[in-house]
Amino acid sequence: xxxxxxxxxxxxxxxxxxxxxxxxxxxxxxxxxxxxxxxxxxxxxxxxxxxxxxxxxxxxxxxxxxxxxxxxxxxxxxxxxxxxxxxxxxxxxxxxxxxxxxxxxxxxxxxxxxxxxxxxxxxxxxxxxxxxxxxxxxxxxxxxxxxxxxxxxxxxxxxxxxxxxxxxxx
Numbered sequence: 001x002x003x004x005x006x007x008x009x010x011x012x013x014x015x016x017x018x019x020x021x022x023x024x025x026x027x028x029x030x031x032x033x034x035x036x037x038x039x040x041x042x043x044x045x046x047x048x049x050x051x052x053x054x055x056x057x058x059x060x061x062x063x064x065x066x067x068x069x070x071x072x073x074x075x076x077x078x079x080x081x082x083x084x085x086x087x088x089x090x091x092x093x094x095x096x097x098x099x100x101x102x103x104x105x106x107x108x109x110x111x112x113x114x115x116x117x118x119x120x121x122x123x124x125x126x127x128x129x130x131x132x133x134x135x136x137x138x139x140x141x142x143x144x145x146x147x148x149x150x151x152x153x154x155x156x157x158x159x160x161x162x163x164x165x166x167x168x169x170x
Contacts, residue, residue, distance in 0.1 A: 003107040006065050010060075016162060020150060021092075027150075036084075039084075039085065043148060051088065059078070067130065071106075
């Protein structure tokens with residue numbers, strides 16, 4: 001189940017983020033607003049701007065899955081130097097490509113492994129706790145904030161854009 005909750009869902013949310021950013025670009029072109037204005041926007045003075053929200057969402061997805069599967073050495077390197085929409089879209093695409101390499105089998109022991117980070121000062125979470133308490137909420141926080149920054153600036157995005165396509169049955 002952790003495979004579906006992380007690799008699969010993270011990939012979907014990053015695709016949704018990419019499409020939301022495309023709507024931001026269309027908005028900027030129509031309103032004759034420099035896209036850099038949107039990319040550097042934030043909701044509050046002490047909050048990260050849109051660029052950083054996207055970078056962190058990507059990092060959360062790729063590093064979260066890598067930690068859960070014991071594959072930290074395979075994480076794509078991004079230097080956080082993106083300043084343009086094409087650069088950010090390339091980053092999102094590279095993370096989605098990375099996530100698509102994982103299979104359910106890669107998560108066989110994910111729920112019970114110990115996951116730690118340097119800033120946790122020797123403490124750890126089980127893989128299940130890490131996914132549910134940290135990685136998943138963190139990804140949604142940054143995608144939601146990116147969405148909110150664009151919406152706040154007038155970009156015509158809604159809940160369907162955020163949720164993306166649904167696997168409806170009939």
